[in-house]
Amino acid sequence: MPLEKLFWPSSSYPALIAQACFAIISYFVILFIYRLTLHPLAKYPGPFLARISDWPLVVHCYRGDRHLWEYSNHQKFGSIVRYGANSISISTPSSIPLIHGVKANVKKGSWYKTLDISAGAPSIQMEINKQEHALRRRFLNPAFSEKALREAEKLIAVSAKKFSDKLAVGGEKDWSSPKNMSDWATYFGFDFVSDLGYGQSFGMLERDENRWIPNVLKNASIFLYYVGYLPFIDMIRPLIGSSVQDYIGGQEAADSLKYTNLANSRLAERIELEEKMQKEKVQLDRKDTFHYLLNSKDPVTGKMFTKEELQADSALIIAAGSDGVGLTLSACVFYLLDNPHTLQHLMKEIRDSFPSMEEIQSPKLASLPYLHACIEETLRMNPPKASSLPREVLKGGLTIDGEFIPKGITVGTPLYVLHHDPTVFPDPWSFKPERWVVSPSQGNTAEMVAGAKAACAPFLVGPMNCIGKNMSYIALKLALAHLLFSNDLRVCGELSGGGSDVAEEGRQRKNEYQMRDWILGFRDGPMVEIKTRL
Numbered sequence: 001m002p003l004e005k006l007f008w009p010s011s012s013y014p015a016l017i018a019q020a021c022f023a024i025i026s027y028f029v030i031l032f033i034y035r036l037t038l039h040p041l042a043k044y045p046g047p048f049l050a051r052i053s054d055w056p057l058v059v060h061c062y063r064g065d066r067h068l069w070e071y072s073n074h075q076k077f078g079s080i081v082r083y084g085a086n087s088i089s090i091s092t093p094s095s096i097p098l099i100h101g102v103k104a105n106v107k108k109g110s111w112y113k114t115l116d117i118s119a120g121a122p123s124i125q126m127e128i129n130k131q132e133h134a135l136r137r138r139f140l141n142p143a144f145s146e147k148a149l150r151e152a153e154k155l156i157a158v159s160a161k162k163f164s165d166k167l168a169v170g171g172e173k174d175w176s177s178p179k180n181m182s183d184w185a186t187y188f189g190f191d192f193v194s195d196l197g198y199g200q201s202f203g204m205l206e207r208d209e210n211r212w213i214p215n216v217l218k219n220a221s222i223f224l225y226y227v228g229y230l231p232f233i234d235m236i237r238p239l240i241g242s243s244v245q246d247y248i249g250g251q252e253a254a255d256s257l258k259y260t261n262l263a264n265s266r267l268a269e270r271i272e273l274e275e276k277m278q279k280e281k282v283q284l285d286r287k288d289t290f291h292y293l294l295n296s297k298d299p300v301t302g303k304m305f306t307k308e309e310l311q312a313d314s315a316l317i318i319a320a321g322s323d324g325v326g327l328t329l330s331a332c333v334f335y336l337l338d339n340p341h342t343l344q345h346l347m348k349e350i351r352d353s354f355p356s357m358e359e360i361q362s363p364k365l366a367s368l369p370y371l372h373a374c375i376e377e378t379l380r381m382n383p384p385k386a387s388s389l390p391r392e393v394l395k396g397g398l399t400i401d402g403e404f405i406p407k408g409i410t411v412g413t414p415l416y417v418l419h420h421d422p423t424v425f426p427d428p429w430s431f432k433p434e435r436w437v438v439s440p441s442q443g444n445t446a447e448m449v450a451g452a453k454a455a456c457a458p459f460l461v462g463p464m465n466c467i468g469k470n471m472s473y474i475a476l477k478l479a480l481a482h483l484l485f486s487n488d489l490r491v492c493g494e495l496s497g498g499g500s501d502v503a504e505e506g507r508q509r510k511n512e513y514q515m516r517d518w519i520l521g522f523r524d525g526p527m528v529e530i531k532t533r534l
């Protein structure tokens with residue numbers, strides 16, 4: 001078609017289609033030129049396609065390798081990388097408090113609007129409004145207070161003992177059959193969180209019945225992770241949670257709905273129990289998380305949780321709680337098996353500290369230095385929330401490392417990148433719990449340990465950090481202490497779960513536990529054999 005006809009009004013269909021195509025192409029060409037030249041982020045380096053569009057980000061979120069992509073970007077381009085049209089990630093320790101601390105002039109990015117939309121209300125993690133978030137946090141705090149955690153420890157110990165006992169089945173006289181640590185750590189994560197959350201465990205350590213849940217959750221998280229970053233998400237979002245979702249999102253979308261329904265039905269049962277108890281004026285002999293949530297009232301406004309908010313928090317707590325602990329537990333066992341001296345050192349510390357399994361408890365358990373160091377080092381190597389969590393800069397902007405970032409830009413901290421910075425963590429791909437213990441004779445000074453702590457933030461920091469941080473340490477310490485107190489452990493065949501020569505770029509390090517980052521972190525292995533010692 002001659003070019004002048006494109007601009008000349010014509011009512012023929014081919015001309016109208018050609019004009020529409022021309023207008024769309026022109027729009028994108030101008031948009032891309034703007035993003036590369038006049039946009040406030042034009043001066044920052046990054047992969048070319050990522051500087052003009054969010055599609056590369058969507059692809060990496062879908063593939064579960066966003067943390068590896070961020071790592072290779074920061075290797076190529078330095079500490080500030082533009083990873084999307086409107087987004088940068090900053091990999092310096094000083095950026096952590098500036099982006100996430102109490103005074104940070106940011107709110108959560110719009111990606112959070114999509115995550116639990118099917119629940120009908122945002123969960124606490126997805127609440128973008130800072131005042132509303134603070135209110136929700138006040139509601140949740142009692143369930144994670146020191147007093148509540150003291151009670152919780154007794155309950156978690158029950159799951160930890162089951163974790164150790166069930167893994168050891170078959171290992172009473174000789175080495176057990178091979179067990180996939182990833183699966184068993186996942187069952188432990190779900191069992192202790194559901195037990196604490198609803199007062200009723202999923203019972204995955206004992207029975208097959210509910211073992212479908214982690215897979216459904218995995219599919220749900222793949223779907224919601226990448227969908228939240230789609231360039232036209234504002235148009236798509238209203239369809240999420242409706243039956244149309246099944247058609248556009250396939251199995252992953254259907255599983256997302258299935259997971260929401262499961263969390264809702266568990267909550268409905270728990271509400272029914274609470275109402276019955278109130279009617280009969282009976283007290284629960286143990287206070288689970290939803291006991292606190294169902295009875296929370298804001299002292300200032302008198303507001304209580306709505307049903308939709310409870311549904312959203314119910315889905316969140318199961319997912320957030322089980323995933324982080326499950327991943328860290330299986331990763332820690334991987335690193336212990338890969339480093340036999342470390343395993344021996346840790347076993348000795350645990351076995352020398354407790355006369356019997358029944359005595360594995362705080363304050364002694366909390367104070368074991370090498371156990372704590374092994375967990376810190378695992379969280380450094382494999383932070384469960386490995387990639388940048390989006391924060392949107394508010395009016396007035398934000399200055400980080402001397403760079404002024406204006407309102408509306410999305411900023412984030414790439415934890416996996418930061419945790420492998422060799423200037424803070426020498427020999428960053430080696431598992432070295434010693435780096436968390438001050439020992440000047442071994443060349444590890446107090447300053448070095450303080451520097452490592454400032455650059456390692458698996459739970460993030462500030463008002464939106466992980467509320468389950470202290471609970472996670474309790475659960476991880478109980479599970480590892482029970483397992484290693486009662487049993488010996490050995491690798492089945494070649495150690496599985498690490499990288500391999502034939503894997504994709506970034507997944508070749510054999511001594512690094514591999515994970516897929518889909519908001520939740522997925523993994524496989526190691527295969528272990530167990531022999532009961534007692």
Ligand code: HEM
Pocket residue numbers: 124125126137193316317320321322323324325328383384385389458459460463464465466467468469471472
């Ligand atoms: C190793 C274990 C864990 C790690 C590394 C971890 C990490 C995190 C991180 C980085 C966040 C911030 C997410 C964001 O900004 O979007 C977060 C939020 C959250 N986590 Fe965890 N988590 C773990 C275990 C748990 C457990 C055991 C629970 C509860 C049973 C839990 C409940 C939550 C909740 C409710 C939030 C939202 C907090 C808020 O927005 O105020 N997490 N977690």
